[in-house]
Amino acid sequence: xxxxxxxxxxxxxxxxxxxxxxxxxxxxxxxxxxxxxxxxxxxxxxxxxxxxxxxxxxxxxxxxxxxxxxxxxxxxxxxxxxxxxxxxxxxxxxxxxxxxxxxxxxxxxxxxxxxxxxxxxxxxxxxxxxxxxxxxxxxxxxxxxxxxxxxxxxxxxxxxxxxxxxxxxxxxxxxxxxxxxxxxxxxxxxxxxxxxxxxxxxxxxxxxxxxxxxxxxxxxxxxxxxxxxxxxxxxxxxxxxxxxx
Numbered sequence: 001x002x003x004x005x006x007x008x009x010x011x012x013x014x015x016x017x018x019x020x021x022x023x024x025x026x027x028x029x030x031x032x033x034x035x036x037x038x039x040x041x042x043x044x045x046x047x048x049x050x051x052x053x054x055x056x057x058x059x060x061x062x063x064x065x066x067x068x069x070x071x072x073x074x075x076x077x078x079x080x081x082x083x084x085x086x087x088x089x090x091x092x093x094x095x096x097x098x099x100x101x102x103x104x105x106x107x108x109x110x111x112x113x114x115x116x117x118x119x120x121x122x123x124x125x126x127x128x129x130x131x132x133x134x135x136x137x138x139x140x141x142x143x144x145x146x147x148x149x150x151x152x153x154x155x156x157x158x159x160x161x162x163x164x165x166x167x168x169x170x171x172x173x174x175x176x177x178x179x180x181x182x183x184x185x186x187x188x189x190x191x192x193x194x195x196x197x198x199x200x201x202x203x204x205x206x207x208x209x210x211x212x213x214x215x216x217x218x219x220x221x222x223x224x225x226x227x228x229x230x231x232x233x234x235x236x237x238x239x240x241x242x243x244x245x
Contacts, residue, residue: 012205017080019201020156024073027163027194031069034170035062052115061108064101065166071097072163091149098142098162105135110245119179125237129227131169137219138165144215154212160198161216165223167191192224 037045039062042054054062071094078087109131112118118127145158168191177183195217202209209217230236 016205017076019197020076020160021073021080023160023194023197024069024076024163027167028069028073030167030191030194031065031170034173037175038173052117055111055115057104057108057111058115061101061104064097064104068094068097068101069163069166072159075159095142095146102135102139102142105131105138107245109135110240110243113240119184121179121181121184122231123237125240126231128240129230129236133226133230134165134168134223137223138162140219141165141216144212148212153210157198157210157212157216161195161212161219164194164216164220167194168224188224192220195220 032040039054039058071090075087075090075094078084078090109128112131113124113128116124118124141158141162145155145162148154148158168188171177171191172184172187174187177187198213199209199217202213
C-alpha cells in the first residue's frame with residue numbers, strides 16, 4: 001500500500017510539473033510571437049502597425065521581462081530536478097527582478113504616449129489605461145507570491161498568475177488581430193483564456209478553485225476589463241496629464 005501511495009504521489013508531482021512547464025512554454029511562445037516584430041526580431045520581419053525605434057527604456061523593459069520569463073521557466077525545471085536549494089536562491093533574484101519590472105512598466109507605459117505606439121482605435125492618453133491598469137494586479141500577485149512563498153501550492157499559482165499578466169501585450173500584437181476595437185476586444189479575450197488551463201487544473205486536482213486562483217482571477221478580470229468603463233467615462237486623459245513621468 002505504501003508503495004502504491006508513493007507511486008501515486010510521484011505521478012501527481014510529475015503531472016503538476018508538466019502542467020506548469022507547459023504553461024510557461026505557452027506564455028513564452030505567445031509573448032515571443034507578439035513582440036518578435038517590435039523587439040526580438042526588430043527590423044527583420046515586417047509589421048503592419050506603428051513600430052518606432054527601440055529606446056533605451058524600451059530595451060531595458062524588454063530585457064527585464066525576458067529575464068523574468070527565463071527565470072520563471074528555469075524555476076519550474078529546478079523543482080522538477082529536485083534542486084529546491086537553487087530554486088530558493090534564484091527566487092530571491094527573480095523577486096528582485098520582478099520588483100524592478102513594475103516601475104519599468106510604468107515608465108514604459110507613460111513614455112509610450114509620446115512614442116505613439118498606440119493603435120489607431122483610440123488616442124494615446126486614453127490607451128495608456130491598458131498597461132497602467134495592469135500594474136495593480138501585477139503588484140498584488142507579486143506581493144501575495146512572496147508572502148506565500150512557504151506555501152508551495154499558493155506560491156506557484158501566484159507566480160503563474162503574475163506571469164499571465166504579461167500575456168495580453170503579446171497577444172494583442174499578434175498580426176491576426178486587426179487594429180480596431182473589435183480586434184482589441186477579441187485579443188483580450190484570447191489572452192484572458194490563458195488562465196482557463198489553471199482553472200481546469202484546479203478542478204481536476206483539488207475539485208475546485210484554489211484560493212490563490214480565485215485571487216488571481218479577480219485581479220485578471222480587473223486588469224483586463226476595467227479599461228472599458230474608464231474609456232466610457234472619459235476622464236482618463238485628465239488623470240494621465242498629472243501622472244509623474
